[in-house]
Amino acid sequence: ASLPSVLHHTGLIGFSTQKLTASSGVPAALPLPFNIGVWNGPDGKGLISVLDATDYDGDILPRLDIDPKWVDRLAKDEEKYGILFGYRYYGAGDMGGGLRERDLVNLEESMNNPDSKLKVVLTSSDQMFKDITPEIELKLPIFSGDLFLIEHSAGSQTSQSFMKRLNRKNEELAQVSEGMALIANYLTNARYPIEKLNNSWELVLGSQMHDILPGTSIPSAYNLSWNDEFIAQNGFSNVFKSAAGDVSSQLNTKTKGRAVTIYNPVAVYREDVCTAELEYTTVPAHIKVYNTKGKEVPSQIISRNGNKIKLIFIAQIPSIGLAVYDVRESATSSKLRTKSLSIGKNTMENEYYKVAFNDKGDISSILDKKLNQELLSKPARLEFLKESPKREPSWNMYWYDRKNSAFAYMDQDVSIKMIESGPVRVAFEVSRKGQNSSITQIVTLSVGEAGKRLELANKIDWQSTGVSLKASFPFTAENDNATYNMGVGTVQRNTNHEKKFEVPSKKWLDLTDKAGKFGISILEDSRYGSDKPDNNTLRLTLQYTPSADRCPTWLYQATQDWGIHDVKYALYSHSGDWSKSETQWQAEFLNKPLIAFESPKHSGKLGKEFSFMSISRPEVGLMALKKAEKSDYYIVRVNELSGKDVDGVSIKFPGNIIDAYEINGQEQKIGVVQIFGNRLNFDISHYTIKSFAVKLVSQKQLVFNQSIVDLPYDEDVMSFDTYRMDGDFTSRRVDPIYHWHVETYPAEMIPNELISEGVKFKMGSTDDFKNNVVNCKGQDLKLPSGDFNKVYILAAATEDTSGDFIVNGKTTNLNVAKWHGYIGSHYDRIFDNDGYTVLDVKAPFLKKDNIAWFASHYHFGYPTANVPYEYSYIFKYEVYLDQKTNKITLPDNSKIKIFAITIAKNNGDNIQLLLPLYDDFKENEPYKLRNSN
Incomplete structure (x- = not known):
């Protein structure tokens, strides 16, 4: 429903699609509102649209100019709207290939005939839109609202749920990073890293094509797409870290304890829970946290792991702003108490809600204390629904399944235990099993403004098949219509029926009582599909793994999404209608948590708090x-x-x-x-x-002195397409099978100068037979003299390894990543020879080395080839530099190759992120196949 508004804002003049006819064979299919007309979005703005452009792999039949179907179609449009023109696709579809010869012949035979009933014009896809005058546009029919397929694509709202999580997290991280980079540019004139941002965005956008993000690609495609998304996250996060350091250099971080700076990426003032993990030489018994005015705020240690402490505290941060908090070690615990926050046997409470659980682990009651209103009509359960598509399982859901009630629940081996009780937050951990899967939910209530959300953080160990898992919320609010956020605008949709039974939304959906007195919003951080089985129930779809018994072509889809998944959702209740509440902002808070980082102590012209913009x-x-x-x-x-x-x-x-x-x-x-x-x-x-x-x-302008180090290159690792035998990164030039087993970087892609987070590097020559890397053999390199504090190194290795870099007698051991291959993967199924029986599932992994440069391929010498989708990388590393130092000793490890070194005085590059900006799977338990399916 929102697409026309977005397209109108971009300045596009027309839209066409053939996809809406995919439901034309379904008895319950909705008729298209028009062939050619104006499709408006929720803002009342839209564009001329062709909703039935025919098949994009369709043939041109002989004598299209007298074809009865097209003559009738245009005659009906003339009778209804006074327009006498049409628009159609033809060609080979999305499998590639050019114009078919038979189509060209038939097109030529359809032109300039004396008995023609239609004039056939072969032209560009935009010509018709250009030819439509304002007078003609006024005649066109107008439609506003959803254009849904029936059955087809209902499942793809949830299929490959981790891919959808990657997409959401990257969209949010991109926005956060762009904003911080802009603030850094404004405050310090730091270079805005448009190349790294755009390179990352292009990978994310590439994965939004019509099979990858919807979850309908073949399994091997997701190894590639996950890697693309991980590279994008790597780029966005390193942009953020660098920019945050530049901005932090302008803040006053002089504190009695450790200076923790918090960034609020949302454009509204915010009081919320901030989470940070700090490492100590000697772990303190207690922690106290103080705000920018030196006043203690509620804080709470939630875990201890070796010499690390994870704590939460209440922070108040301005719109698109930062604030410096003071985290102090303490021999005694904080005396601050929050009377409204409590937890007992299967109950928890704050100033907004009183929540109770039953013995099955379900939330059985939520009382809105401000409204004195019970929100649940019966327990909120985790429901299993049968999913048995008769075709295209990952794409489709069917009414014959959806019209039935849940056949099972996540209610076996239930465990409920209190895990947090403090002045900031109370929490239960609820674990249970069902249908060969399990879930652990951390259900939390916080103090203050953050307590307006009842949050549920879920870790799902998924190994079910033939089912969907839905979080069902039977509310006391009752209404035939619910409201769904679409990112731009909202749309109202009624209760499930055979023409609509799984619908999309983004970040939130809401059910407001028909009397308009109160409502409840469901907020989510990476799940797009839901349904509404009756007038008082909303169900958020958490996982979808359909059976493929009826679909022999798609048998591997019956195990899609097997693995461990994280998803968070929350409930937020309000008086009156959602539009008068904080629903939109609470959803933003859930999707964009506060970001904490630690920086050195120094004075700063901005003081301890700064806001870049407010609305x-x-x-x-x-x-x-x-x-x-x-x-x-x-x-x-x-x-x-x-x-x-x-x-x-x-x-x-x-x-x-x-x-x-x-x-x-x-x-x-x-x-x-x-x-x-x-x-x-x-x-x-x-x-x-x-x-x-x-x-x-x-x-x-921020002073950022840097000096390029001239390197004694001694190996050639780059080649052009014209001669891929030049150079070798692997040092395996003689191979018993291939004789010349050489692997190299694509020289066409290597720039003369590479800039990463403002640091400039001079690359070696890409010419044939020219050396361009230094092989690490423990040699000393002379460094320029001057006022510098960092050595920045571009490097890669033949395999994941480590090496000791020595500066002024101080050794820094750096892990150096392999130069090509995947930097990460999610749960990857290993199939038997039949292509669908799962023998094992590989554990996920992720490398977080800063990617300074990448290409989509590398070169293989003999047999000569570009090796596609085997990304090649150059990574950026750093070593602290003593001002008295004039040399660096490289590792004695020939697996490591150095491309370039730059030394710099960079006071804005010394921050430490206190939580990862994206998933790294470190908290996941080992995943094991079970034999219950």
Whole structure:
């Protein structure tokens, strides 16, 4: 429903599809609203759309100009709308290949005939849209709302759920990283890393094609796509870390204890729980945390692991802002107590909710204390539904399954135990099993504003087949319609029926009682599909592994998603309608947690708190904050959240605005905007997207001295396509089978100068027979003299290894990653020769070495080839440098190759992230095959 609004904002003039006819053979199929018309989004804006462009692999039959079907189709459109033209695809579809000769012959025979009833024109896909005049457009029919397929694609809202988690997490991390990089550019003139950001974005967008993200690709495709997403996460996270260091250098981090800086990536002031893991030489007995004003805040240690402590505390952070908190060791525990927070036998409570569990581990009661309203009509259960598609299992769900009630529940081997009880948060751990799978849920209630969400963090050990797992919420609110967020705008949908029984949403869905007195929102961080079986129940789909008994072509899909999965969802209740509540913002808080990092202590002109921007109205949200693609302007994209027109919106920046104007999604200027000092003012209509290009008064440049180190290259590891026998990274030039087993980097892809997080590196020559790396043999390298504190090294290895780098007698052991292959994988099924029987499931892994450069392939010498989708990498490492040092001793490990070294004085590169920015699987238990399916 929201796609037309997005396309309109980008400046596109037309849209066409053949996919909607995929349901045409289904008896319950909805008729298309038109062949050619205007499809509007929730903001009332849209574009000319062709909803039945026919098959993209369709043939052109002889004499199309007199074809009865097309003559009749155009005659009906003329009778209804006064238009006499049509639009159709033809060709080989999505399998590749050019124009078929028979189609060309039939097209030629369909033109310029004296008995033609239609004029056939072979033209570009956009020509019709260009030819439609405003007068013609006024005649076109208009449609607003969903255009669903029936059955087909219902399952793909959940299939390959980890792929969907990667996509969501990367979208969020990209936005967080772009914003921090922009703030760093504004405050310190740090270089905005547009290349690394765009390279990462391109990998994410590539995985959004119509089989990968929907979860309908063959299994081997996901090894490639997971790797793409991991590379993107690597890029985004290193952009964030570098930029956060630059920004932190401008803050006052002088504290009595350890300086923990917290970033709020959401465009609204926020009080929330912050989580951080700190490492100590001697682990303290207790911890106390103080805010920017020196006042102690509620804090709580939630785990101890060796010399590490994981703690949570309440933080108050401004919009798109940072604040420095003081974490102090203490011999005594904090005396702060929060009276509203309590936990007892199967009950937990804060100032907003009182929650009870039954002996099956289900939440049996949620009392909204502010409204004095029970939210559940019966226990919220984890339901198993039968899923037995008659075709295309990963794609499809069927009404004959969905109309039935749950046949089983996650209710075996139930364990409920209290795991947290403190001034910040209380928590139960609920574990149970069902249908050869198990789940562990951490159910939490927090103090303060964060307590408005009842959160459930789920770790699902999944090995079921022929089922979906749904988190069912039978509410006391009752309404035939529920509201679903679409990212841009919302849509209302009614209770399940044969034409609609699994629907998408993004970040939240809501059921408000028909009387309008109260409602409950379900917030989620990576699950898109849900259904509404009756007027008071919403069910979030957590996992979907259908049977494939009826589908011999797709037998491997009956084990899709086997592995361990993390997903978090939450409940948030409100008075009145959702649009008058904080639903949108609570969903953002769940998806964008506070980010904590530690930095050295120093003074800073910004003080202990800083906000880059704020929006005056809570009905307006931030969609993007980034640098322009082709200028030095900053791009600010916002949208209206509540479905109402809002006047007098103001965006406040930390400095005066030099220039600003309105743009479309392609960053083309489309209008003017009011500027008053450091504020940008505008009106915005319901659900509309608006984008602005803004130029602010520049700040003082951060001093970042760096010097390139000349290297004595002694090996050649690069080759051009024209001669792939040149060079060898593996040092295995003579191979008994291939005789010349040489593997090299693609020289065409190697830049002369490589920039990673602002550090410039000079690469070696890519010419044939020229050396371009240093083989590590324990040799000394001379370093330039000057005021420097870091050695930055570009390196890779023939296999994962480690080496000792020695500077001024101090040894730093660095793990150096293999130069090609996967940097990560999720749970990868190993099949028998039949292609579907699972023999084993490989454990996931992830390398987090900073990827400075990558290519989609490498070169193989003989038989000569580009090895596709075997990514090659160059990694960036760093070693602290003493100012008195003039040399570095390389490891005595010939597996490690050095490409370039730069030394620098970089005071903005000394922060330590206190939690991973993305999944690393370290907390997952070993996964074992069970024989119950």
